Amino acid sequence: MxxxxxxxxxxxxxxxxxxxxxxxxxxxxxxxxxxxxxxxxxxxxxxxxxxxxxxxxxxxxxxxxxxxxxxxxxxxxWKQCPLLPQDPYERAMARFWAKFGDDKLLPSIRSGFYTRGKEQEEGVATAIGNLKFIEKLLKGKKFFGGDTIGYLDLAFGWMANVISIMEEIAEIKLIDAETFPLISAWINNFSTHPMIKDLWPPRDRMIEKYKAIREPYLRKEA
Amino acid sequence: MxxxxxxxxxxxxxxxxxxxxxxxxxxxxxxxxxxxxxxxxxxxxxxxxxxxxxxxxxxxxxxxxxxxxxxxxxxxxWKQCPLLPQDPYERAMARFWAKFGDDKLLPSIRSGFYTRGKEQEEGVATAIGNLKFIEKLLKGKKFFGGDTIGYLDLAFGWMANVISIMEEIAEIKLIDAETFPLISAWINNFSTHPMIKDLWPPRDRMIEKYKAIREPYLRKEA
Incomplete structure (x- = not known):
């Protein structure tokens, strides 16, 4: 067909x-x-x-x-190359953490990015607390999906896409390699994967874009 | 086992x-x-x-x-009595609307319940706009799952559980039978279904509970 x-x-x-x-x-x-x-x-x-x-x-x-x-x-x-695990419990865990990423982790990271001063410090601290849950998921694994990229890797792709951009612009540190060795390795493995790297958004354009979307928030605050 | x-x-x-x-x-x-x-x-x-x-x-x-x-x-x-439809597109629609219920519809209903005056009017108007999407889903159907209760009926169960409680307490109207004949019929079909009705929370306790949780919001406002 x-x-x-x-x-x-x-x-x-x-x-x-x-x-x-x-x-x-x-x-x-x-x-x-x-x-x-x-x-x-x-x-x-x-x-x-x-x-x-x-x-x-x-x-x-x-x-x-x-x-x-x-x-x-x-x-x-399309059943080839399954994205979700086959085991029902593993599937549930993948869905749970993907939702956690969107509902909890991302808003906490945003609150460290779009703010300054005390509010920023609190946002960063909350984000780091949330990232600690994610770090544990990677124990003994190259990808969240195990040896290969799966649903949860794609769901968490935004971490690899935007966190280092946000860190650079807002002068904050969310993922340092000592606290988060597994997430750091995952970001590298994910972003350089042959299936992934070709469509990677160029860093200079991302920096420009995220600077522009952050700017109105800071103006509101000032 | x-x-x-x-x-x-x-x-x-x-x-x-x-x-x-x-x-x-x-x-x-x-x-x-x-x-x-x-x-x-x-x-x-x-x-x-x-x-x-x-x-x-x-x-x-x-x-x-x-x-x-x-x-x-x-x-x-457990594969017996499937909750989600079997067709991938129908499954996606059920998941989409369940998420819409939690992410959009429920917050809009809450904003009509926990407020007063202009804010309440706006909340109710937004909620009614959101409910219009839901009404359309029931065209030609007894349940969201078709002839039988399925995933989306369970996901929307809260509408049947709490909307009329909220309406009574806050003196608002969200679901009138003329604007929403299909949702009104569904609430009746769902809440009286033999699988559902035995566990239905008693109305008097629900009224008491929701009055108590609404009260601090109104105090904050006053």
Missing amino acids: AEELNVLRTWSSPWGLRVVYALKMKGLEYETILEDLKNKSDLLLEHNPVYKKIPVLVHNGKPICESLVILEYIDDT | AEELNVLRTWSSPWGLRVVYALKMKGLEYETILEDLKNKSDLLLEHNPVYKKIPVLVHNGKPICESLVILEYIDDT
Whole structure:
């Protein structure tokens, strides 16, 4: 069956990258449709009327939204190279930690990035506390998925994409190699993986982008 | 194999009910361990060190946290009476809307419940806008799962549990039968279903409980 797979995303979004990495891992051909979030396309508004956000995977004309939902859809639809573990308990753990990443860890990291002074210190401390849970998950493993990249590696891809960018811009330290040797090694293993590295957003553009999105927050504070 | 299934929950929590309803639908025997959230048990703190929250399903000694993750675990582990649809696209839709319920709809309903005046009006208006998406999902269906209760019915169980309680206490109207005939019928079908009704939290206790949790918010405002 001829599959038509389109991914609505931006060049930089880690949530969009989750989707294209998953499709690449499954060996599927797809087209990227780059969105300008300041001027959203009719296609995006039509396919994601609830959130009006990227990424959207459009499979033979049918839209699927929310990146973790999309990863499950991809894994349910194409059985080769499974993303989620097969064991129900391991699957539950992968889902639990992916959700923790989005709901808890990321907001704590953002609160260290978008602030200054005492608020920033507190954000960084909370983020480091959250990262300690993640460090433990990697004990004895190269990837969260074990020997190979899986669902949880893709779910945590944003850590590799953005943390060092945020650290550089906000002059904070979240992941130092002594406290987090396993996460540090994972970031290196993940970002240099043949399936992953080609689509890696260029560091200079990321720095520029994240400086620009941080700036209004600091102005509000001043 | 002898299965040991324990559910840490409270008598009232809709998230705890998701889990016990799912176990009942699968025909599984389980024990409820009632938690007092003002004085959390060592068992809860040990089994959910990340969130320290109920519900927790403990299966043969292994804890699983986060109610939607638990539903997936139950469905992955026991194949009888599937909760999620079999079709990958339908599965994705069920997951998408369950997440929407927790991330968007519930906060909008809360913002109509915990406030007064203009803020309350805005909260109610947003909630009604969100409920319109849900109404459409029920077109031609008795349950979100079709003819029978499924994952999305359990995920949306909180609507049936708490909306009318909140409406009565805060003197607001969220679901009127004219605007939302399908949700209104669903609430009735769901809450009177033989699998569901026996564990339904008593209305008078729910009123008392929600009055008590609303009160500090209003004091803060005054």
